[in-house]
Amino acid sequence: MDVISFSVGGEGPSDGSTLLDSACDRMVDEGIVMCVAAGNSGPATRSIVTPGTAVKVITVGAMDAAGDIFQKSSRGPTPDNRVKPDLVAVGVDVASARSGTLHGEGTMSGTSMAAPQVAGAAAVVLEKQPDLDPASVKRALLSSADDIGLSGPDNTYGYGAINLSSALSLVEEPEEDRADPEVFSLDLSSSTATAGDPVTIEAGVAGDVSSVEVHVVGEDREIRVPMRDFDGNGVYTGRWETRFWDPGNYSIAVEATDPFGGTETSAVPFVLT
Numbered sequence: 463m464d465v466i467s468f469s470v471g472g473e474g475p476s477d478g479s480t481l482l483d484s485a486c487d488r489m490v491d492e493g494i495v496m497c498v499a500a501g502n503s504g505p506a507t508r509s510i511v512t513p514g515t516a517v518k519v520i521t522v523g524a525m526d527a528a529g530d531i532f533q534k535s536s537r538g539p540t541p542d543n544r545v546k547p548d549l550v551a552v553g554v555d556v557a558s559a560r561s562g563t564l565h566g567e568g569t570m571s572g573t574s575m576a577a578p579q580v581a582g583a584a585a586v587v588l589e590k591q592p593d594l595d596p597a598s599v600k601r602a603l604l605s606s607a608d609d610i611g612l613s614g615p616d617n618t619y620g621y622g623a624i625n626l627s628s629a630l631s632l633v634e635e636p637e638e639d640r641a642d643p644e645v646f647s648l649d650l651s652s653s654t655a656t657a658g659d660p661v662t663i664e665a666g667v668a669g670d671v672s673s674v675e676v677h678v679v680g681e682d683r684e685i686r687v688p689m690r691d692f693d694g695n696g697v698y699t700g701r702w703e704t705r706f707w708d709p710g711n712y713s714i715a716v717e718a719t720d721p722f723g724g725t726e727t728s729a730v731p732f733v734l735t
Contacts, residue, residue: 467581469574471501471511477542483516490518495596497581499573500547501536509536510546518723524553524576538617547620551576583626597724643669643718645728654733658705665716672721676700679713
């Protein structure tokens, strides 16, 4: 299984941490492209329903054939202020098979009609480049979308209307032309510290980056700490307060994530005495 079209939604939004959100993100981690309907709770803002709020899925809103947003198509942002949906596809008056009708077909409208079209596009992209991971498929579809609505990603149209021809052209580009995130340096204020002493982490990060965070992992406890590029020079800084942590061996990893779910990680060992 390479692609799942998921036209199912909960009754409300989440910050991406519900069991259903987590299950969908885990499927992406296992190598499956997840295309999820945004929901039909619009036009209110913050109306994306779970699991459209999951971080790594492709959340799909609905538009009509003229490019106007379907009135009921759910809008972002998510409760934790991420842009959603990711993109839109035609979801108004879509003809399909339908039981109980005279000719076995009918038309319906909604984001559940739009999501399968994006899933089909993802399958065609994978047919063109079978080695792409889900983050690369998402990057191709979002980066090549026709920007409609407000300039740039917005909480009505996402990155815009799906454009399969442009996506296929994009995946034909050489790998070196793609700005994947890269953690090219990782420095600590000290490789060891006494419990109670703060540890400063600096990481050099390049590429198309949406977030950078430190992941501290010990035998019995772990924490994630956001990092910030205060000077705009590609060097991200984070601080780990150790005063409530037990002595032991730890791993300190810096994870850079791009807007499409791709990640790059660099890690070093650390000893807390």
